Amino acid sequence: MDDEIRHPLAHARNERGWSQEELARRIRKAAARRGLRSGTRGSRVSKWETGRAAPDEDESQPLIAEVFGIDYAAVAQLGWPNWLPGQDKPLPLGPQNAVPSLQEALMTSLDRRSFLAYASASLAVLAHQWTITEPGRLPRFAAPGEVDAEMLDWLEATGAELIRFATERRRRTSHLLDAHLTTVTEFISESRYTPVAGQRLHTLAASLSQAIAWQHFDERRHASAGRFWHAALHNAHTAHQRDLGAGILSDLAYQLLWLKDARTAAAILEHAIPRTRHPTARSLLHLRQARALAVLDEDGLCRRALTAAEKALEAPSYDPAPAWCSWMSHADLAADSGRCLADLGRRRQAHQLMDEGIALLPATRAKTTSVFLTYQAETYLRDGEPDIAAETATRSLDLAGRIDAPRCVTMIRDLEPELTRYARTTPVAELLERLRAIGLHY
Incomplete structure (x- = not known):
């Protein structure tokens, strides 16, 4: 691939099968729609x-953004060619x-239509x-102009609170998380800081990106979720956070498993597991x-991985589990093993x-309880027990x-075709009625 195709504009143009002259023609047309004249040529x-x-x-x-169907807010916020x-x-x-x-990931929050998975x-x-x-090696800057220590503490504390609220207060926190990550990104790209402060900023950027990725994943915005996990991996790697990077790779593997690509998910985890350091992190990755x-019907290998997950979870450690997997417990091990x-x-x-x-x-x-209950409901359906x-x-x-x-x-609605076979039983009929009532909202 030559240098020209590597430019984002060339990539976007080639994805649509346009020549340089065709793109120029579309730009001139966009200008005409606004009552303007453009002299753009190939x-x-x-x-x-x-x-x-x-x-x-x-x-x-603005004319190029219109041609590609991109919200102008992205142009103003991110700059050319980001x-x-x-x-x-x-x-x-x-x-x-x-x-x-x-920057690429943040743009997906501004424009949901323009990104490939x-x-x-x-x-x-x-x-x-x-x-x-x-x-x-993180860049070393001179002391003048470095990030204020009090501001860095505030960025980290606020980020931790937003991440904590991200799951159960999704609608209230999604825009706040985006805004906070934008601020952290600006500090990284525009400020001077010591290597230690840089490590903290990149770690925070990784954690915020990871939280946003999960929100987008929950909303079935899989392409943008992948972009945020990608950004999280880059920043965890830059910050020398090996366990966090391994966890982010396991998130990408979990998404692929959800998208019915268990083989690639297993391959990614095979790379990630050996580089984990904390036993809780290793336990979670073995469980995934x-x-x-299991999806690949590898019975023996699956049982071996479950045994490894249990041993790692029980292994002593002097250090607390990393925040991104601190929730991992015997409850998760039992339910996911099931x-x-x-x-x-x-x-x-x-x-x-x-x-x-x-x-x-x-x-x-x-x-998590809701997810596990749905897994169990699906298993009961396989057993021919529709009421339960x-x-x-x-x-x-x-x-x-x-x-x-x-x-x-969405997981519950995915059971609807199978539940319909038992629509005459009262519990199933009542559930189907509720699903129909909420169908327009999801």
């Missing part, structure tokens, strides 16, 4: 794509791409690159590995483990509605 587009010139911020860029549609391959790891990956194979390559690439192996065994056809033991896990979960883990399945799914739906968890509602 030669001018060529200069933009090779970096010999940049389109005028007030005249040409607001252009992204590529379908992740940026290679390195400190130089920490900020661009954040990363290809599964490219994510597996990224995971391998993460395994073999040592983090680069077991989920992927899900694995259900996929492997061992349903009696599966129900016992899921019952145990759900009972152990605290009230603060309502979304409907009652279990209804409990899940009640929880999902209380905390506004659209992914959980």
Whole structure:
């Protein structure tokens, strides 16, 4: 691929099958619709794509945004060429791409239509690159103009609070998380700071990106969720946060599992697990590995991964678990182990483990409880027990509605075709009626 195609404008143009002259024609048409005249030609587009010139911020860029269907807010906030549609391959790891990956991800929040999902194979390559690439040295700046220590403390404290509220107060926090990450990104790209302060800023950027990714994943915005996890990985790597990076890779693997690509999910986890340091982090990754192996019907390997997850969770550690996996507990191990065994056809033991896990979960883990209840309802349906399945799914739906968890509602609605076969039974009929009533909202 030549340098011209690497430019985001060339990529966006080629994705649509347009020549440089065709893009210029569309820009002139956009100007005419506004009652303006544009002299843009293919030669001018060529200069933009090779970096010999940049389109005028007030005249040409709004027209280009209109041609690609991008909200002008992205143009004003991100600047040229960061607001252009992204590529379908992740940026290679390195400190130089920490900020661009954040800018690209933030643009997906401004414009939901213009981004492609990363290809599964490219994510597996990224995971391998993460395994073999040592983090680069953070830049060292002179003391004058460095980030104020009090401001950095506030950024971290506020970020931690927003991340804590992100699950059960999704609608209240989504814009706040985006705004806070934008502020942190500006500090990274525009301020002077010591290496220690830089490490803290990149770690915060990674944690915020990870939280936003989960929100987008819950909203079924899979392409933008992938972009935020990608940005999180870059910044965790730049900050030398190996466990956090491994956790982010496991999040990408979890998404691929959800999107029915268990094989790539297992491959990514195979890269991530050996580089984890804290036993709780290793336990969670082994558990997600077991989920992927169960879907692949790898009974022996799945059981081995579950055993490894249990041993790691019980291993002593002098250090507290990292914040991103501090919630990992025997409840999660039991319920997810049950899900694995259900996929492997061992349903009696599966129900016992899921019952145990759900009972152990605290009230603060309502979304997780809803997810596990839906897993159990699905298993009851496979067992030919529709009444119990409907009652279990209804409990899940009640929880999902209380905390506004659209992914959980979607999971329950996915059971609808199978539930319809038993529509004459009262619990199923009542659940189907509720699902029809909320159908327009999800």
